Amino acid sequence: MVSALEFPKSSVIQTYTLMAARRVVVFPSSAELGPVLAQLVISRATKAISSHGRFTLGLSGGSLVSILSKELLALPDLDCSKWVVGFCDERLVSFDDPESTYGLYKSQLFSKINIPDSGILTINSSLPVNECAEDYTRKLKEAFPDDDFPVFDLLLLGMGPDGHTCSLFPDHPLLEEAKKIVAPISDSPKPPPQRVTMTFPVVNSARCVAFVSTGGSKATVLKGVLEGSEGPAFPAARVVPTSGELFWLVDDPAAASLTIQVERPGSGTKL
Numbered sequence: 001m002v003s004a005l006e007f008p009k010s011s012v013i014q015t016y017t018l019m020a021a022r023r024v025v026v027f028p029s030s031a032e033l034g035p036v037l038a039q040l041v042i043s044r045a046t047k048a049i050s051s052h053g054r055f056t057l058g059l060s061g062g063s064l065v066s067i068l069s070k071e072l073l074a075l076p077d078l079d080c081s082k083w084v085v086g087f088c089d090e091r092l093v094s095f096d097d098p099e100s101t102y103g104l105y106k107s108q109l110f111s112k113i114n115i116p117d118s119g120i121l122t123i124n125s126s127l128p129v130n131e132c133a134e135d136y137t138r139k140l141k142e143a144f145p146d147d148d149f150p151v152f153d154l155l156l157l158g159m160g161p162d163g164h165t166c167s168l169f170p171d172h173p174l175l176e177e178a179k180k181i182v183a184p185i186s187d188s189p190k191p192p193p194q195r196v197t198m199t200f201p202v203v204n205s206a207r208c209v210a211f212v213s214t215g216g217s218k219a220t221v222l223k224g225v226l227e228g229s230e231g232p233a234f235p236a237a238r239v240v241p242t243s244g245e246l247f248w249l250v251d252d253p254a255a256a257s258l259t260i261q262v263e264r265p266g267s268g269t270k271l
């Protein structure tokens, strides 16, 4: 019998080829990135609905909210009646607080599309943070009854200038969370301090994960995440879907320090 330590090199190579191929796609600015992001959402939605009757989408907050909302609303005949939307992370504030990710999507997107209320999985922001995470875990389990960890068709992620993604921050114990679907955090270094977040097992179970990262403030960390020898030091570098696709959609200012080979799409690019 061959022990794990004795695997021949060829098996190791094979293991890595089973992992998702990462595609880094660079656009001159978010004006060119936005339509391709919207097209990615629609293509994965169409595929998901024809294969299993619904499209499950995980949304992040921050700069993604306005980029995504604007581009989706520009599409003709957008039909979201079979969408189920969750939040990759959420800040524990009331929905009318400007920091609420749900609140922002509600005013910029959900109120303008035909997604059913039952298709939007929100936190209960009136609960204490631990109970809020448990309540949101229950909602996700109900929405994904067949999965140990929910398998989303598409997760859209952002990355902060410190390399955080979702509400998974550098050097935080939550980076090692292996059992929970959703975790509470009370000491977020970025305000507000109380949040709930999907964990890496959920993120890495998705069928497709796409980061959207724009602006010069992301250039140094993007190089560290995509090219660095720091390995998983940056939370965003730990996003490696087990068998799903991984895209990095970035603009020129964010990509300014990269030396790896990237894709530079022309007009009409499809992902």
Ligand SMILES: O=C1O[C@H](COP(=O)(O)O)[C@@H](O)[C@H](O)[C@H]1O
Residues within 6 Å of the ligand: 059, 060, 061, 062, 063, 064, 088, 089, 090, 091, 157, 158, 159, 160, 161, 164, 165, 166, 167, 190
């Ligand atoms: O706090 C958060 O920040 C990240 C990154 O946001 P960005 O504005 O730098 O793009 C975001 O992905 C996350 O959902 C949010 O809670």
